[in-house]
Amino acid sequence: MGMDADVVIVGAGPVGSALAIMLGRAGCQTxxxxxxxxxxxxxxxxxxxxxGNRVLEELGIGLRDFPSISGVTYHVPGHGRAEGKFMTGSVGRGTRRTDFDKMLADHADATQNVETAFGCDARDVQVGSDEVLLGTTQGQIVARFLVGAxxxxxxxATWMGWSRPARSRRYGLVGHLAARDHGIDRVLITLLDGCEVYLAPSSRDELLVALLGAKGHLRPRGVTVRESYSRRVAQAHPELAGCQQSTIHGAGPFWTRPSNIASRRVFLIGDAAGFLDPLTGDGMTAGFVAASKLSHLLINEADASAAYRHWEAKQWQRRLFMGRLALALTNTAALGRRAIRGLSKRPVALDRLLEVNEGSRSLRSLSPRDWAALGGF
Ligand SMILES: Cc1cc2nc3c(=O)[nH]c(=O)nc-3n(C[C@H](O)[C@H](O)[C@H](O)COP(=O)(O)OP(=O)(O)OC[C@H]3O[C@@H](n4cnc5c(N)ncnc54)[C@H](O)[C@@H]3O)c2cc1C
Known part of the structure; x- marks a missing residue:
C-alpha cells in the first residue's frame, strides 16, 4: 500500500503545528x-x-507582534508580593491564542513537505506492522507514523487504550478584559481564598484573566459564571473592576496523564501526552521543547519510541514536582504566605524557580538558601 505521508499529525494547535514545521524542514513528508x-x-x-519563545525563534518565527513578558509576580492581598524575573536577555510572550495558533498553523501550511487539512476530524486508527491507517471525515490516510497532538x-490516546480519567477537581474560567494601554508586562498571580487569579497581557489594550480553583469556589451556588468571574476579578484587581469583558470560557478538570505516550508507530505530544495544572503556565513551552526532541528522534532514530519515552519521563518528573509544589503553596494559605515572604526577601530564588519550571535549570542547582526562602526563612 502506498503512503500518503511519513508522519500524520492529528491536531494543529501550537504543538502539532510546530512539530509539522520542524519535520517538514527536515525533509519528512508530513x-x-x-x-x-x-x-x-x-x-x-x-x-x-x-x-518556548526560544524554540520558535530558532525556527525563525519571531513573536515581536505579541506583548513581551518579563517575569511572574505572586501576590497575596494583605500579605505582600514576590516578583520573579526571567533571565537577562530572555523574554516570554502573551500569545492571544486566536492569533498565535493561526500564525503557527499558517507557517506549517507554508512549509515545504507539509500538507494541511483543516476542518478534517480524525475518527479512528488501525495500527499495522508497517503503517498506520487513520480514518478521517475526509477519507483514510496511510502513514508510517501517527502523532497525537x-x-x-x-x-x-483513547483509540490506543492509553487514556485515563482526570485526577484533579480543579477547573478554569478564562476571559479577556479591555484595558487600554495597560502597560503590564508580566504574569500576575493573585492567591485568593480557594481560587487563584492569573493575569497576563494579551495585547497592548487587552488583558487575559483566568480563574483557577475547585468548581464551588469558581462559581458558588446561585451565582452566574459572569457574576462570579467579575467578583473575583474585582477582588484581585479592583483597578479593573469596570473593564469590558469578553465571553468567558470554562476548562478542566485538569491533571491527566495517559498510561503510555509512545508505541512503535504512534506518539503523543503536547497536552495529549499529559496535562498537570495551568498554574505553572508551562504547557506550550513543554510542548515546543518536546516537538524539537520528537522531530529529531523520528528522523534519526531507528527506535524513536523508546528514546522518546525515556526522555519524556525525565521532563514529566520535573514538571510533576513543580506542579505539586505550586499546588501545595497555593492550596495551603499559611505555606503560600510564608513562601511570598521568603521569596520577596530573596527574589533570585524565585527567578531560579521560574527557570526550573520552564526546564532551563535543573532542580539540583537550587541552593539551600533558595529552598529556605521558599519555606519563608
Ligand atoms: C485555563 C488554562 C490556562 C493555561 N495557561 C497556560 C499558560 O499561561 N501558558 C502555557 O504555556 N500553557 C497554558 N495552558 C496550557 C496550554 O493551553 C496547552 O498546554 C496548549 O494549548 C497545548 O497545546 P497542544 O497543541 O498540545 O493542544 P491544543 O492547543 O489543545 O490543540 C489541540 C488541537 O487538536 C485538535 N483536535 C482534537 N481532536 C481532534 C481530532 N479528533 N481530529 C482533528 N483534530 C483534533 C483541536 O481542534 C485542537 O486544535 C493553560 C491551559 C488552561 C486550560
Whole structure:
C-alpha cells in the first residue's frame, strides 16, 4: 500500500503545528490535520515562557507582534508580593491564542513537505506492522507514523487504550478584559481564598484573566459564571473592576496523564501526552521543547519510541514536582504566605524557580538558601 505521508499529525494547535514545521524542514513528508478551521480559540493563560519563545525563534518565527513578558509576580492581598524575573536577555510572550495558533498553523501550511487539512476530524486508527491507517471525515490516510497532538482529551490516546480519567477537581474560567494601554508586562498571580487569579497581557489594550480553583469556589451556588468571574476579578484587581469583558470560557478538570505516550508507530505530544495544572503556565513551552526532541528522534532514530519515552519521563518528573509544589503553596494559605515572604526577601530564588519550571535549570542547582526562602526563612 502506498503512503500518503511519513508522519500524520492529528491536531494543529501550537504543538502539532510546530512539530509539522520542524519535520517538514527536515525533509519528512508530513500531513497536519485539525478538526477546526483557524482562527479558533482555546481557553489558556496565554503566557509563553522564554524557553518556548526560544524554540520558535530558532525556527525563525519571531513573536515581536505579541506583548513581551518579563517575569511572574505572586501576590497575596494583605500579605505582600514576590516578583520573579526571567533571565537577562530572555523574554516570554502573551500569545492571544486566536492569533498565535493561526500564525503557527499558517507557517506549517507554508512549509515545504507539509500538507494541511483543516476542518478534517480524525475518527479512528488501525495500527499495522508497517503503517498506520487513520480514518478521517475526509477519507483514510496511510502513514508510517501517527502523532497525537490533539489536546488534553486526546482521541488518539483513547483509540490506543492509553487514556485515563482526570485526577484533579480543579477547573478554569478564562476571559479577556479591555484595558487600554495597560502597560503590564508580566504574569500576575493573585492567591485568593480557594481560587487563584492569573493575569497576563494579551495585547497592548487587552488583558487575559483566568480563574483557577475547585468548581464551588469558581462559581458558588446561585451565582452566574459572569457574576462570579467579575467578583473575583474585582477582588484581585479592583483597578479593573469596570473593564469590558469578553465571553468567558470554562476548562478542566485538569491533571491527566495517559498510561503510555509512545508505541512503535504512534506518539503523543503536547497536552495529549499529559496535562498537570495551568498554574505553572508551562504547557506550550513543554510542548515546543518536546516537538524539537520528537522531530529529531523520528528522523534519526531507528527506535524513536523508546528514546522518546525515556526522555519524556525525565521532563514529566520535573514538571510533576513543580506542579505539586505550586499546588501545595497555593492550596495551603499559611505555606503560600510564608513562601511570598521568603521569596520577596530573596527574589533570585524565585527567578531560579521560574527557570526550573520552564526546564532551563535543573532542580539540583537550587541552593539551600533558595529552598529556605521558599519555606519563608
Ligand atoms: C485555563 C488554562 C490556562 C493555561 N495557561 C497556560 C499558560 O499561561 N501558558 C502555557 O504555556 N500553557 C497554558 N495552558 C496550557 C496550554 O493551553 C496547552 O498546554 C496548549 O494549548 C497545548 O497545546 P497542544 O497543541 O498540545 O493542544 P491544543 O492547543 O489543545 O490543540 C489541540 C488541537 O487538536 C485538535 N483536535 C482534537 N481532536 C481532534 C481530532 N479528533 N481530529 C482533528 N483534530 C483534533 C483541536 O481542534 C485542537 O486544535 C493553560 C491551559 C488552561 C486550560
Amino acid at each position: 500531513l497536519l490535520i485539525d478538526r477546526c478551521q483557524f482562527p479558533r480559540d482555546k481557553p489558556c493563560g496565554e503566557g509563553l515562557m522564554p524557553a 490533539d489536546g488534553m482529551r486526546s482521541r488518539v
